[in-house]
Amino acid sequence: xxxxxxxxxxxxxxxxRKRTGWKTAAGFASGAVALFALAPAALDDFRLGLLAKYxxxxxxAVGIGLAWGRGGMLTLGQGVFFGLGGYAMAMHLKxxxxxxxxxxxxxxxxxxxxxxxxxWRPFAxxxxxxxxxxxxxxxxxxxxxxxxxxxxxxGAYFAILSQALAAAMAIFLVGQQGTTGGTNGLTDIQGFFxxxxxxxxxxxxxxFIIAGALLLMLAVAWQLMRSRYGELxxxxxxxxxxxxxLGYDPANVKLVAYVVAAGMAGLAGALFVPAVGIISPxxxxxxxxxxxxxxxxxxxxxxxxxPALGAVAVAWARTALSERVPSAWxxxxxxxxxxxxxxxxxxxxxxxxxxxxxxx
Amino acid sequence: MFKIRGTRALAVVVAAVSVTALTACGAKTGxxxxxxxxxxxxxxxxxxxxxxxxxxxxxxxxxSEVTVRDSLKLAIDEINASxxxxxxxxxxxxxxxxxxxxxxxxxAQKLISQDKVAAVFGCWTSASRKAVKPVFEKNKALLFYPxxxxxxxxxxxxxxxGATTNQQIVPALDYLKAQGKTSLYLVGSDYVFPRTANKxxxxxxxxxxxxxxxxxxxxxxxxxxxxxxNKVKASGASAVFNTLxxxxxxxxxxxxxSAGLTAAAMPVVSVSIAEEEVKSIGTQYLADQLTAWxxxxxxxxxxxxxxxxxxxxKYGADKPTSDPxxxxxxxxxLWKAMVEKAGSFDVEKVKAAADAGGxxxxxxxxxxxxxxxxxxxxxxxxxxxxxxxxLIKEVWSSGQPIKPDPYxxxxxxxxxxx
Numbered sequence: 001x002x003x004x005x006x007x008x009x010x011x012x013x014x015x016x017r018k019r020t021g022w023k024t025a026a027g028f029a030s031g032a033v034a035l036f037a038l039a040p041a042a043l044d045d046f047r048l049g050l051l052a053k054y055x056x057x058x059x060x061a062v063g064i065g066l067a068w069g070r071g072g073m074l075t076l077g078q079g080v081f082f083g084l085g086g087y088a089m090a091m092h093l094k095x096x097x098x099x100x101x102x103x104x105x106x107x108x109x110x111x112x113x114x115x116x117x118x119x120w121r122p123f124a125x126x127x128x129x130x131x132x133x134x135x136x137x138x139x140x141x142x143x144x145x146x147x148x149x150x151x152x153x154x155g156a157y158f159a160i161l162s163q164a165l166a167a168a169m170a171i172f173l174v175g176q177q178g179t180t181g182g183t184n185g186l187t188d189i190q191g192f193f194x195x196x197x198x199x200x201x202x203x204x205x206x207x208f209i210i211a212g213a214l215l216l217m218l219a220v221a222w223q224l225m226r227s228r229y230g231e232l233x234x235x236x237x238x239x240x241x242x243x244x245x246l247g248y249d250p251a252n253v254k255l256v257a258y259v260v261a262a263g264m265a266g267l268a269g270a271l272f273v274p275a276v277g278i279i280s281p282x283x284x285x286x287x288x289x290x291x292x293x294x295x296x297x298x299x300x301x302x303x304x305x306x307p308a309l310g311a312v313a314v315a316w317a318r319t320a321l322s323e324r325v326p327s328a329w330x331x332x333x334x335x336x337x338x339x340x341x342x343x344x345x346x347x348x349x350x351x352x353x354x355x356x357x358x359x360x
Numbered sequence: 361m362f363k364i365r366g367t368r369a370l371a372v373v374v375a376a377v378s379v380t381a382l383t384a385c386g387a388k389t390g391x392x393x394x395x396x397x398x399x400x401x402x403x404x405x406x407x408x409x410x411x412x413x414x415x416x417x418x419x420x421x422x423x424s425e426v427t428v429r430d431s432l433k434l435a436i437d438e439i440n441a442s443x444x445x446x447x448x449x450x451x452x453x454x455x456x457x458x459x460x461x462x463x464x465x466x467x468a469q470k471l472i473s474q475d476k477v478a479a480v481f482g483c484w485t486s487a488s489r490k491a492v493k494p495v496f497e498k499n500k501a502l503l504f505y506p507x508x509x510x511x512x513x514x515x516x517x518x519x520x521x522g523a524t525t526n527q528q529i530v531p532a533l534d535y536l537k538a539q540g541k542t543s544l545y546l547v548g549s550d551y552v553f554p555r556t557a558n559k560x561x562x563x564x565x566x567x568x569x570x571x572x573x574x575x576x577x578x579x580x581x582x583x584x585x586x587x588x589x590n591k592v593k594a595s596g597a598s599a600v601f602n603t604l605x606x607x608x609x610x611x612x613x614x615x616x617x618s619a620g621l622t623a624a625a626m627p628v629v630s631v632s633i634a635e636e637e638v639k640s641i642g643t644q645y646l647a648d649q650l651t652a653w654x655x656x657x658x659x660x661x662x663x664x665x666x667x668x669x670x671x672x673x674k675y676g677a678d679k680p681t682s683d684p685x686x687x688x689x690x691x692x693x694l695w696k697a698m699v700e701k702a703g704s705f706d707v708e709k710v711k712a713a714a715d716a717g718g719x720x721x722x723x724x725x726x727x728x729x730x731x732x733x734x735x736x737x738x739x740x741x742x743x744x745x746x747x748x749x750x751l752i753k754e755v756w757s758s759g760q761p762i763k764p765d766p767y768x769x770x771x772x773x774x775x776x777x778x
Contacts, residue, residue, distance in 0.1 A: 044473075045473070046470065046473040109512050174580075177555050183485075183550075183551040183580075185487070187490050188490070196388060199387040277495075278462050280462070282462075282487075323470065327456070330418045
């Protein structure tokens, strides 16, 4: 269903780093102005809350852009890492809501437990939970990546494996109703490190944190893409065997991008929880994992800003279409996925370049 | 080396802005007064008043939830034709929950803060209800939830017009016990309702000398039932309690029949199969099996005749009516009665009017009364037998409406469940 087979869109390595560097900095500055000044001024609390959610998806997209767009790994299982980050955060917030020594509300209902399960206990510590939201997905990605890339699993097999993991994770979470909330997931979250989430001022604060995190992740991705490592990653994507013969280990090169993308997905999950107030197996399974990738494809997977823009555009279109035509919006959404992939294989990010070309 | 100045400068800017945002923050948890947002504002300025319809119009749940949306619209049309509520016409705003729980939460928030609706009707799965519950509580807005569920919940901003466990599952168990069934096999889909229902069934069985010979869960949407059906057959249980949802029922009952199991030898009591589902599963597989609900299309009474006739006239003669549809239809009329008693669309006044008691409506299922303290509804339990024509015939009823008891407080065997 996605543009798996579309030709890789490798932007040529820019001859003049100085000029593009300046341009990118200007791009960052205007992005910061849009996110921190324009959006809060133009949008009401409800729409700003939605934007916060979209930006979380954009953070995942930045990671996918790196792993898929630059590294050629079709990560169709980012829901796993998103879920790990989200559940790590939600577990801490549920424990904080319940208060010391008490079980979270859903455990009292469904768990019939006398005490907190051992694997919940460390999440009562805010520092552990915060570190875990990013470290846990990265650790899992590291172990998985070692297994996958060392064995030279790639292409469709890698994509299928990723999907299977996402499905397995969702099924596991549903089955453990007493300790994970089952299909309901973890919901009804009241506070965020002592701040009341019912207060609109605090919800705005969450938005600013998310916007800041997105800019930071874009900066990280930019840095990686421009480094020698970034060039190596593109080389591995385009000719893995050749890179191997040159004396590099492609497995290590891929592993770094995969782990970084997992960390970003985990961070996005952690921020999604206070912004939206829920994490559930429906958000970590096969379908959301595909939707993350679709946003990246629409935006243009190989560019820096394309994946983030695409993720926001797709999520926004989803909301807008479903509000206008609630009973038929899914058809339009499908069309929206197909059109850019067929007519704009480089994604939205390639539009300016194509327009320039057309004018010449 | 690389040009990183720009990034570094920007990182500093980002950090500075974030820190500023953090310091300019609002109330802490536990603060009283300042932390509570003002109640939902209902827009009553125009000649109409908006209500929200929040159902899955796409995704796996659409097949069930669209029928609920249709029944809600029928009730709204009828009320509008007879003069509206407090002189205002009702304007429904429909949103698609898309069978996705966070989407339900998003759309609920949209209906409340953008459309300023007086009440929202909808949700089907417990997961979607759990996802929107904090949204309604936070905004102090009203939700009417029309589907039977697993109980163990009372939200001050939700009215539950479907059955809770003591109005559906417990009467079904009483019926089986009276029929001399001494052992049960539990089959369900893997989600909250079946798991919680089975917990209650096991507690009941222990207290009533019944044996539970097995308990199996299939993933939602699963169609592989040969193993489970073989286990059911080997167990020799005297009845099966079925909490499977959706498509799984088709596969389960086909397998059940081909294994040579019959309703006469080992009846299956289902709590999620209504008229709509009977049609899609096929009556040849379901003939003579049992269901537990509070309403059937065949339920006697003038109110039901009118409802069935109106529904078929609007949506087609081949469309059946079912329990959740009836509960949804009834919920709009109950809201109307509450608003008229309160003389206002204001959420707190409407709630106060309902909580004071005395809100009744002559529903298709019979007279229903809102129980003020629990915001659930008194409902008559009905056991039905599926006929060869696809309709369900009542074989037993509780005779009178049962008081809702979501936490099963009045049942000694249920202590420790909640």
